[in-house]
Amino acid sequence: MRRFLKVSYEQYRKDSDDGEENGELSKEYEDIILPRRATRCSAGYDFYAPRAFALEPGGQIKLATGIRAIMNEDEWLGLYIRSGHGFKFGVRLKNSVAVIDADYANALNEGHIQIAIYNGGDKLLRVEKGEAFAQGVFQKYLLTEDDNPRQSERLGGMGSTSSGN
Numbered sequence: 001m002r003r004f005l006k007v008s009y010e011q012y013r014k015d016s017d018d019g020e021e022n023g024e025l026s027k028e029y030e031d032i033i034l035p036r037r038a039t040r041c042s043a044g045y046d047f048y049a050p051r052a053f054a055l056e057p058g059g060q061i062k063l064a065t066g067i068r069a070i071m072n073e074d075e076w077l078g079l080y081i082r083s084g085h086g087f088k089f090g091v092r093l094k095n096s097v098a099v100i101d102a103d104y105a106n107a108l109n110e111g112h113i114q115i116a117i118y119n120g121g122d123k124l125l126r127v128e129k130g131e132a133f134a135q136g137v138f139q140k141y142l143l144t145e146d147d148n149p150r151q152s153e154r155l156g157g158m159g160s161t162s163s164g165n
């Protein structure tokens, strides 16, 4: 069991910058493309920009992707910058690698994947709507023999399980 789905329009609207109900946003939502691999042996599922954006050097943006990832519980999805953008523009994910946990899909925000990127180079980056800008690789993770998670279920999104106690 492993697949990508769209979050609901309500969730997309809530998490989009403008958050407003308008024709443009619902068209944007309709047009969201599920991540796809470029070739038979591509490891990464390309994530396509739900809207066009431009990033000046030093600029940053957080994109609500409209996507949730369903996967097996011993897997995670690693998100990385699109290699070409990293090489040509010095663009990177703000958190270097985004760790998408298997139980995030059940969080109250429907597991809505957010991608934050930063232009660390000296050129303007323009990304068109529908252009690949990040890639996600499904991976397995291992447990320690005395593994003992602090809580069994995830409800919130980022930062919701931060206490070490």
Ligand SMILES: O=c1ccn([C@H]2C[C@H](O)[C@@H](COP(=O)(O)OP(=O)(O)OP(=O)(O)O)O2)c(=O)[nH]1
Pocket (backbone or CB within 6 Å): 095, 097, 098, 099, 100, 101, 102, 104, 112, 113, 114, 115, 116, 156, 157, 158, 159, 160, 161, 162
């Ligand atoms: O760039 C990111 C990083 C994370 N997430 C989602 C998926 C992940 O499963 C969840 C929580 O992320 P993480 O565990 O890395 O966040 P945290 O702030 O370190 O801790 P917490 O587990 O408390 O949420 O947020 C994103 O959508 N985009």
